[in-house]
Structure formats: C-alpha cells, structure tokens
Amino acid sequence: MKKILVTLLILTIAISIYLYIQKPNKEIISISDEIYLVIEDNIIIEDNPVIIEDDMIYISFDIIKEYLDPDLFYDLNEETIIFTDKEKVRRFKIGHKKATVNYKEFNINNPIKKIGEKVYIPKEVLINNYDININYIEETKAIVLDKNHLNYVQGEVIMEGADIRINFDKKSPIVLKDVPVETPVIVFEELDNWYKVRTYHGIIGYIEKKYLKINLTNDVYKVELESREKEDRNGEKINMTWDYTNRKVVSIDNIDYIYGINIVSPTWFSISDNMGNILDKGNLEYVEKYKSLGYKVWPLIDNGFDPDLTYELLSSSKSREQVIERIVQIYDEYKVDGINIDFENVYLKDKDLLTQFVRELYPIFREKGMMVSIDVTPISISENWSLSLDRKRLSQAVDYVMLMAYDQHWASSPVAGSVSQYSWVEESLLKILQEVPNHKLILGVPFYTRLWKLEKSNGGEQVSSQALSMEGANNFIKENNVELEWDEESGQYHGETVKEGITYKIWVEDAKSLKLKSSLVNKYDLAGIASWRKGFETEEVWPAISNMIKLN
Template sequence: MSALSTTAVQAEVLVPVDQFLANTTRHYEANQYKTSYTVYVPQTELQGNAIVLNPAAVGEPVKLPTTSKNGITYVDIESDPAMLGVSYTKVNGQLTLGPAPQASTVKAPYTMQTPLSWAFDPWPTQGTPYQAKLNSSGDNIISPSWFKLHSLGLEASPNVSIDYVNDYKSKGYHVWPLITNRFDPGFTSGILADQSVWKKYAHNLVQYAYIYGFDGYNFDFENIDYADRDRLTAFVAYLSNHLHQYNIKTSIDVTGYSDSPEWSLVYNRSAFANSVDYVVLMAYDETWAKSTTAGPVASYPWVRNHTEKMLSEVPSQKLVLGVPFYMRLWHDTNGYAKGETLAMKNTGSYFANYKDKMTWDDRLKLYYLSIPTGSGSDRIWFEDNTSLGLKLDLVKELQLGGFAAWRKGFEDESTIAMIQGKDLGRGIPKSDTVDVPEPVVEETKPLTKLEQYKLRLEEKEKAKAAKAEAKRKAKEEKELAKRKAKEEAEQAKAEKKRQAEEAKAEKKRLSKSVQVVKR
C-alpha cells in the first residue's frame, strides 16, 4: 500500500501522477513531454452485477484523466479506480493506494427526465462553459465532440477532459460525448464489414464512460453508402446493446427525409428507435451549405412536417428535435447562390443596421432580408429568438423527448435566457413539481496557472484571427486599389487617345484651310 505524500487534496480522490504511475497495474505510455498519458485497460466481461477485469485480456487505450492544481498534475481516480489499475482507502481524509481489484461494479440504472435540453459542443476548448442549465423542465445534456471511429479502434480527441466533465456535472448536466464516422462512406463501409472492430469500439466506450463519468453517448454517423444500410442498423444495435448492459445511455442523429441515399435513405429510423434511447432529428440544413439556390436553414413548416412524419417511426418520448443556432448569408449572383454560415448571435447587428428592410415571413415563421449588391443581392432567412422559440414550442405541443441545439457558441445570452424561460412541458417520468436549483454564487478566485495559460492561448488565437482578418482586408484593399489604378490608367489612356485623335483631326482641318488660302 502507498500512502499519498501530500495532504493538499485530502477531500478529493486525486492522486499525484507520479505516485499513480508507480502504483497502477496497467501498462501506460506518456507523450514526449510527459504532459499526457495513456493507460491500457483490459476488455471486460459481465458476471451478474460485477465487471470482471482480466489483466491478460486485450488492453484498450484510455487517456488518463488528469487535472492540475497549484501547478501539480493529479489523476482523478474517483469514477472507477479499478479500471485504472488501482484501489484506495481513505482514513481521516488521507488517501492510501493499493493494488487493483479484479472486478468493478456496474453503474446503477437511471431514468432520464424529459423533455431534454441538449447542446452539441464541437469545440469544447473554446468559449465559456454554460453557467446554468439550459432549461429546468427536464434533464440537461452537453455533447462534446471527443471521439471518432478508426479502422483499428476508437480514436479519442486529445482534448478529452475530466475538468470539463466535472465542471458540467457540478452544474447538473449529463455528459454524452459525440462519436463520428468521419462522414467518410468508404471508411465507414470498411468498419461496418469488420465486426471484430465493433467489439473494440464497444469495450473502449464503456471504459471511457466509467473512468470519466460519462452517462451516455451520441452517435453522429452520416454520409454512408446505401448498400451498408442493414450493416449500419446492426452496428448501432450492437453498440447500444453493449452499452445498455453497463447502464450507459445511447442516442443517434438522423437527417430529415429526402431522396438522398447516403444522407437520408440509409437511416432505418424505426429500427434505431428500438435500439437507442433517443433519436435526434437534425431539423436544420433545409437548404444545404453547398446549395446553389438560396433558402432558409430551418423554416417552421419544413421543421414541423419532418417532425410529424418522423413520429410515425419514432415514439414521441424518444424523438429529440434538433434546432439550429445558426443561419446562412447567401451571396446571390444572377440566380447562382453561394452560402456562408452565420452564427445566430450575429442577428442583432443585422437588425440594428437593416431594421427598415427586414420583413417577417408569417408562413416560414422567420425574418427575411435582401441587400442589393453590385452583382446581385445578399439574402438571409434569419434564425433568431422568435423563430427558434416557435420551433421549441413543438416540444411541448407534440410531447417530444426534448430539443438538441447545434451548436454551443453560436448563440448569445439573450437566446439562453429565452430557452431558460420556455415551458417545454413535462415528459417521462412525469412529475407534478419541478425542482429549480438556487443559483450558486461562487467566490471570485484568482486564475490558476492552467487558466492563465488557456487565457493566453485564447488571446493568441484572437490575435491570430484579427491578424488574418487584417491581412484579408489589406489584400482586398490592395486588390481594390489595383483595380482602381488599372481603371484610371485605362481611362487616362482612352483620354490620351481621344485627345490625340482630336489633335490629328484639328491638324488635318488646318492643313485644308492652308491649302484653300494658297489657291
């Protein structure tokens, strides 16, 4: 047994990384700077309520859950020390490490309270974490984009963070990381045909969930060959069934209905509803980013139509309405449009600058703006708090399982306030009362070294972006000046030519006059 050499973290299950590495029975690797570590956790097997860990079994890589306090790096072993290869006892606040047990315990089952309030976070290292729940009608979920399928197993982002998880869980959120297939049909076809790698994915997802404290996962599998439809359905069912045995929730994202084999027809939505806990309808991209015809991202009639149609395949309490925190600016030239994604938080500046040109489309339930340009027009169908609020009302009206927003960081505080004030109804399990937690007022503390470092990185990124923007503007101005100089040169050349022709004509006229005088 190894007693910890510090009392700085007696109240928490944190172990100095060097001491953890000296005691763990798991094989581990470090990066060249020894700032990140990977442990290899054996695949598990269920025996009743016990998770048996066989040290001789195949080990799957898991990024060590480390955190930094006062310049010291610790391993957070609280969630599942057995999988990490240690055990511990705590006496009078003093932690003592011991050898790893041969078994862990299955998490207790839990029931989600719908309607869910859910946000996708593809860039979890950027921006400020939510400080409160999005809505108190039901449970809240945050989905950081942390995992990709790989031909050799699960690929975890280097940004997987125990601090992120603990921060959101302290605010009442469930953390369900997003897993993507890279939107690569060729790659996806390969892994769907190789069931041996399915087992690696399933085991590794369980290990990450238990070590980091994830409550569930979100499958974002898109752009898949239609020929793989049945294999995709089987793959999702396999993953979901394995995770459910460990009381880990599952969900999958699906598009609305279209005639696209790879983006819509490939989804067996009714089969998904039988295997996962929630099906998220991505009710956006009504007009795709690469469309050459301008249009809205999520008009109300389009969203309602696809939602109601999907209710014929997915039970209402399992269907989650995906909503956009974004819109598109369309540069329309002679009927050919090119889209540019705009964050919803940019709406205010357009309302301030083009208030008189804004029109409300009562059929589409959104604001519309057309700005004339030299080559055509710039057009926007807006997503704002009004249009979003009307779509969120569908959650209560159709008794849906909740909403999920793509994506965190595209909204502002006014949108968060609007969502927090929405009555989304009460789902499953139903309750007569809603417990609204009192706001937590935290004492202001000086930034830690890690926070200062992150802040400096953010400032560098902002400066880099500002420099790039300035460079772009300078380039535009240079090109504009060049065009202007060229036009002026051409005008001067034309003027010089005109003057030369006039002088020539005048000379010819004078010559004729002289000849007349001589006669």
C-alpha cells in the same frame, strides 16, 4: 308419365349430389412422415427446418430469423452468430464451445452447427436467448416452439365425433380423427363454422365449432403481454445542446450555468481509421465541472462522415466488437452519462450494418448505466444522408433519437432559403413520427443561419452562402440596415439587401423563431429538444426554449 320419370330422375340426381356434398371426407392423412417444426399455428416442413443430433434439437438460423428474431445477425465471412437485445450482446462462433456475452466469455455444451450451407442453432442456445419453450413430441414427430410471453385462447372438446381437418371444409382430409372429449387445444382463429386449433401434440387444423368450448375472456385469439420500457424521465423534457470542439479541450474557464439545459453533448470523439482508432478531444475536468452544475454529459462520436471508412468498420463483426470495446472504455474513463452517435454519409448498402452496430453497442452502454442516443436527418431521397438510416429499427435499439431538423437549404444549395423553416420542420417531424415513437424523439434546432449571396454570372445566377451565428447575423443586419419582415411560412424574420450589384438574403434564427419551433415539442409530446450549437446563440434564446417546453 314420361315427364314424371324425368322429374324423378332429376330429383334423384339432385339428392345424390346433395348427399355427396354433405358426406364428410373420411380420408386420414399424417402431417409429415419426417420430423417437422411447429411455431404457433405454422407447420414448417420444407428445406429441413429442424434436426435432432445426439438428443439435441437444432433449428435453422433462417427459421429463427423469419419467425422469431428479425434482428438475429449472421456474419458469413467470420462465421459468427450475434444475438442482441436491450441488455446483452452475445456472440457465438460456429463450431466453437466458447462464446461471449457483453465481452465476457462463457462455455456452451452444444455449439452452433453448419451443415452444407445451412446454419443450425441448438436448443440450449435458443432457450437462453429467447423467452421460449421447445419440445419434441415423439408421438407426432413434431417439434413445437412456443413463446412464453404469449397468451393463447384455450379450447376443450365437448362432444364425441370431433375431427381435426386440414382445411375448414368437411371434404378436407382428416389429420386427427375422433378427438377424445375433454382434449385441450389452443385456438388461433375463427372461420365460418370452424376454429383453427392446435393440439398439445403439435397437430394443427380445423375443427367444427359445435365440438368445441372455448374461453372467450380475451377479444382476440392471441394476446401478446405488454412489456413497456420504463421511462426514467420523471416528466422532465430533455434540453440538450451540442458543444462543438475542434481541438483538445485544455481549459474549462468558460464553463458556466446555462439556463434550462440539462444535458451537454461535446463533440469530442471521431473514429479516425479502419483500425478503430479514435480521435479524442476530451477533458475530465470539463465533465466534472458540468456535473457539478447539475448537467449530464453525453459526448458525441462521429464516423468522420467517411463512407469508405464506415464500411470497413461495420462490415466485420470483429471490427465492430473491437471499436465498441474501445468506445465504451473511453466513455467509462471520462465518467460520462451517455453517448450521442452521429454517423452520417453512410452507404445505402451499409444500412443494416449500421443498425447492427448500434444494437451491439447499446447493451454494453446500458450495463455501464449510460444512455444511448443517435442523430438522424429528415427523411429524403438522398441515399448516403437519409435512406441509409433505418430510423424505425434504430429507435428500437437506443434510448433517444435526435432529429437534426436543419440544413433544409444547405451550404451549397442551388437555391437560397431558410436553414429550418417552421413548416418544413413540422412536416419532417410528422414523417419521422411514423417510424420513431414520440417518447424517444428529440427535436434538433439550429442556432445558426445562412447569409445568401446571389451574383449575376454568365447570364445566370451564382448562389453561395456563409453560416452565421445569431450575433453574426445581427451584426450584418445592423451594419447594412437590412429591413426585416416576419414570414409566416418560415416562422422567421426575413430580409434582403443589394450591395454593389450583389443581392444578400437572410432568414433569421432568433428567440422568436426558436420559441415557435420549440412549441412542436409540446404539440407532439416529444422527449425534448437539442440545439446546434452552443456558442452560436444569444442569451435570450435559452429561456425562450426552456420556458416553452415547460422545464422551469
């Protein structure tokens, strides 16, 4: 008898525990007693993300940057907010009703506010800069921000007794009880027997599947509409050459047809001081002559490879604005077709400032119908020459990215070697392709080599080098009877000789080596090729490159 009573007691306890576990929580709570912000399926309450003043909604800068636009820029010193996209750069001074778009003034009714240390952007500004809707739901105190270019899966309540809970668990508190039949909801995700949903009043939570009918015409719960950039390439690969100019161009007598080339980039411009003055070596007749031959002209502008000067220019929004205005004015005067930006030796701390500079420049050039390209080095551990380049974000802000796939062994390298061996070029290319899409990437190849000189010195070896054009390299090889052998790894002819106890080594760039490197354009379907530099080549190089990338 005692065993039966114990068994009944255990069974009773077990049933009670089971019923307790199965009994739903009936507690009803509100999401917030204060105004709160909803972005997609995120509820944002902490740290005053949103305010309402004089019936105008203001959302904090930090929230917009985190959830909507990581490229939104705030210049703390100049109290300026800068919005950039492919077509426009808009500048707003905090507290001011005047703003600019692509250097043209306009007025706003509600200026950006600064309350304490927090910056708030009004709805008026936000909906004019982003494809979004912002609505205040007085019933729930929710301010709902939705992106117009997103398609959400729609659901509909089909049974009475539906509750929306804080979590996907019956023991979780209720945030909306007895949701009426036919109530529409947005469905974000599926978890066990639950859906994560949001009502059109800004209530977010979980509802049991049995209460909901959803439209599963899409595979996923959020579908971002594709917006691909139209490529005006007509299937033609870019074949550009840099035309190095060390002084003002005064004569165009040496300009002639170049086989296969479609773009020339003269190195005409350099920012010369922290006032944004620009050294100008250009010539309008040069542009007109090349255009008459059917070529486009994208002059290069550099930063003088001066990191301190670059910092002074980039760190101020006003300085960036002024120098961009000066650059576009000069390029417009020369009636060129594009710009090639070559900013090198930049402090790592200025990485984001460089990207911001390019983002602010691009819309102005686009408005003028000019293409924008930027030169980048292979990925390495060098702070000033590599890590300071945010290649992924830069590629999103320009039309083309030129990979300068040379100087593998640079002028002062402690080790003699190729300027651009094939295996190294391909390895560098593959790394870059992880950050830059192939349809924007242009492979830069060298028309020069280095003659290495190895001398015994104090029990060691002193290494020095001299840059040679292709003709210069051929002359050295011929004059010194250097025997060449094909090196598979470098994809080049290699030779060395000893004169008066000094060893000379050379890895040759010629039509064969460049044809091999050019084949990478086809292999990875790149946007094209660029060569440094015009005047260092031998004539047979042009058709070798052009025919390989199938231009002719």
